[in-house]
Structure formats: structure tokens, C-alpha cells
Amino acid sequence: MGMMIYGLCALTSFLCAWLLLQAYARTAYKLLLWTGMFFVVSTVNNLLLMIDKIVFPVTIDLSIPRYLIALLALGVLFRGLIFEEE
Amino acid sequence: MHDVGVFLLGGLAMGDLIAGLFFLRYWIVTQDRFFLYFAAAFAIQMVCRMLLIGTTANSESEPLVYVFRLLSYGVILAGIFDKNRAKIAKALSGPP
Amino acid sequence: MDSIIPPDIRRFVLDRIDSIAELEALLLLRNSPDTWWEDAAAAQRLYLGAEQGRAVLIRLEAAELLISQDDAPGRRWRYRPQSGDLREMVDRLAYYYTKHLVPVSNLVHDKSKSRIKEFSRAFEFPETQDP
Numbered sequence: 001m002g003m004m005i006y007g008l009c010a011l012t013s014f015l016c017a018w019l020l021l022q023a024y025a026r027t028a029y030k031l032l033l034w035t036g037m038f039f040v041v042s043t044v045n046n047l048l049l050m051i052d053k054i055v056f057p058v059t060i061d062l063s064i065p066r067y068l069i070a071l072l073a074l075g076v077l078f079r080g081l082i083f084e085e086e
Numbered sequence: 087m088h089d090v091g092v093f094l095l096g097g098l099a100m101g102d103l104i105a106g107l108f109f110l111r112y113w114i115v116t117q118d119r120f121f122l123y124f125a126a127a128f129a130i131q132m133v134c135r136m137l138l139i140g141t142t143a144n145s146e147s148e149p150l151v152y153v154f155r156l157l158s159y160g161v162i163l164a165g166i167f168d169k170n171r172a173k174i175a176k177a178l179s180g181p182p
Numbered sequence: 183m184d185s186i187i188p189p190d191i192r193r194f195v196l197d198r199i200d201s202i203a204e205l206e207a208l209l210l211l212r213n214s215p216d217t218w219w220e221d222a223a224a225a226q227r228l229y230l231g232a233e234q235g236r237a238v239l240i241r242l243e244a245a246e247l248l249i250s251q252d253d254a255p256g257r258r259w260r261y262r263p264q265s266g267d268l269r270e271m272v273d274r275l276a277y278y279y280t281k282h283l284v285p286v287s288n289l290v291h292d293k294s295k296s297r298i299k300e301f302s303r304a305f306e307f308p309e310t311q312d313p
Binding site for chain 1: 189192193196297298300301303304305
């Protein structure tokens with residue numbers, strides 16, 4: 001059950017990353033690059049979540065690294081939203 | 087260590103709020119409903135992170151909290167589906 | 183409409199051309215590549231005030247497409263892309279501007295409008311082709 005939830009989250013963020021980065025390749029609008037990268041990092045975050053909760057639920061606690069990566073994702077997103085849009 | 091986690095979650099919740107507000111603004115400016123889905127997704131993410139702050143002590147209920155995360159991504163998928171409704175309907179009804 | 187202009191030309195325009203005035207200035211100087219243009223003369227040909235004309239030329243120089251020399255009291259300018267690749271880009275851009283004026287103009291104009299609609303468009307599935 002948990003695996004399904006986390007897996008679906010990872011798949012969705014991967015889909016978003018894919019669509020945005022494809023569009024960036026077509027149009028060269030940097031906003032699409034940064035928002036695409038936000039979803040790339042979010043996908044990594046979701047995969048780490050799966051590893052944290054399902055593969056090593058007790059032995060390792062990856063929450064702090066995950067939160068830092070999530071902060072990185074938001075940083076990338078803000079870089080795009082604040083600086084790349086007129 | 088627990089406090090660091092709570093602190094980071096607080097920062098993330100704040101970040102989700104700001105991102106949500108950006109997308110809310112884009113919806114107002116462009117009148118494109120698609121942005122509203124993203125605004126909602128980030129708002130739900132924010133709630134998720136706030137709930138996580140409450141549950142870091144009690145990890146039993148954490149999977150429930152992550153249902154919110156699923157809901158957040160589900161809203162994004164709904165937005166994508168909504169945007170492509172016509173094309174999907176056309177594809178499903180088959181070529182003439 | 184979007185796909186008429188090749189991606190590398192789009193990228194070139196998005197990176198180095200900020201306005202139609204700049205595009206016109208670039209092509210004006212390109213048409214007489216061995217001529218040094220004075221600030222005032224170029225601005226006049228482009229129907230710009232002296233200040234605006236100067237600003238356009240300065241930005242094009244910063245984009246490595248022109249060079250300038252001191253020519254008291256002002257400067258003089260000449261078409262000189264800093265690399266063969268840039269030269270080729272400008273040549274191709276000139277071609278597209280003459281053959282497809284509207285898409286190129288739109289590309290430049292869109293820079294000053296909000297780009298956020300592109301985020302929304304990125305999620306549109308491609309049109310399914312009818313067999």
C-alpha cells in the first residue's frame with residue numbers, strides 16, 4: 001500500500017519533469033528548465049522516500065536528507081519563478 | 087535531531103505556501119485553470135508537511151499523512167487530464 | 183506556427199535579441215558589413231532617438247554581434263559577430279525574418295510578455311495524427 005502511494009508520487013513527478021523538459025528542449029524557455037528541474041529533484045525525493053520507508057524502514061532514517069533535498073527542489077523552483085519570468 | 091526535522095518541515099511548509107501563491111497569481115493573471123490545480127497541489131503539500139510535524143514523534147500514522155502527498159500529485163494529474171480532456175476523448179472514441 | 187523557427191534559432195534570439203529594434207539594428211549593420219556606423223546615423227535609420235539607438239547598439243555589442251570604436255564625441259559601430267557560429271546564426275535569422283516575419287516578430291515580442299503560459303502549454307499532449 002505504501003509502496004503504491006510513494007511509487008505513484010514518484011511516477012507523477014517524473015511525468016511532470018518529462019513534459020516540462022521536453023517542452024524546454026523545443027522552445028528554450030528557461031522557466032521550463034527550472035520548473036522541470038524542480039520535478040526532477042522531487043522525483044529523486046520521492047524515490048528516497050520509498051527507500052526510506054520501505055526498503056530500510058527501521059535501520060536508516062533519511063528524513064533530514066530528504067527534507068534538505070526538498071528544500072533544494074523549492075530553491076530551484078523559486079529560481080525559475082522569480083528570475084525567469086517578466 | 088528531531089528539532090532539526092521539525093524546523094526543516096516548517097521551512098518546507100512555508101516554501102509550499104509561497105509556491106502555491108505564485109501559481110494562484112498565475113491563474114489570476116492568465117485565467118488558465120491549469121494553474122489552479124498546481125496552486126491546490128502545493129496547498130495540499132503544505133498541509134501534508136504540517137501534519138508531518140505533528141507526527142514525527144508517532145511514526146505509526148505517517149503513511150496516512152503521505153496519502154495527502156498522493157492527493158497533491160493526484161490533483162496535478164487531474165489538472166493534466168482536464169487540460170487534455172478533448173484530446174483524450176478523441177483518442178478513446180477511436181479513429182473514424 | 184511554433185515549429186517554423188528551428189530550436190537553435192529560437193535559442194539564439196532568446197539569448198541575444200531583446201527587441202525588434204535590436205533585430206532591425208543588427209540586420210541594418212549586417213547589410214553593410216564593411217561600414218562603420220556612427221551612433222546618430224544608425225539611430226536615425228532605425229527611427230530611434232539617439233539615446234535609444236545607443237542603448238540598442240550597446241546591447242548588441244554585449245551580445246558579441248557588433249564591435250565599436252571610440253569616435254568622439256560618440257562611438258561608431260560595425261557588424262562583427264565574434265564567431266563563425268554566431269555569423270551563421272545571424273545569416274539564418276535574417277533569412278527567417280524575411281521569409282517568416284510574423285513568427286520571428288512574435289518570438290521577440292513574446293519575450294516581454296509573461297512566459298508563464300508556456301508552463302501550461304508544456305503539459306498539452308501532442309495532437310494525435312489522423313491515419
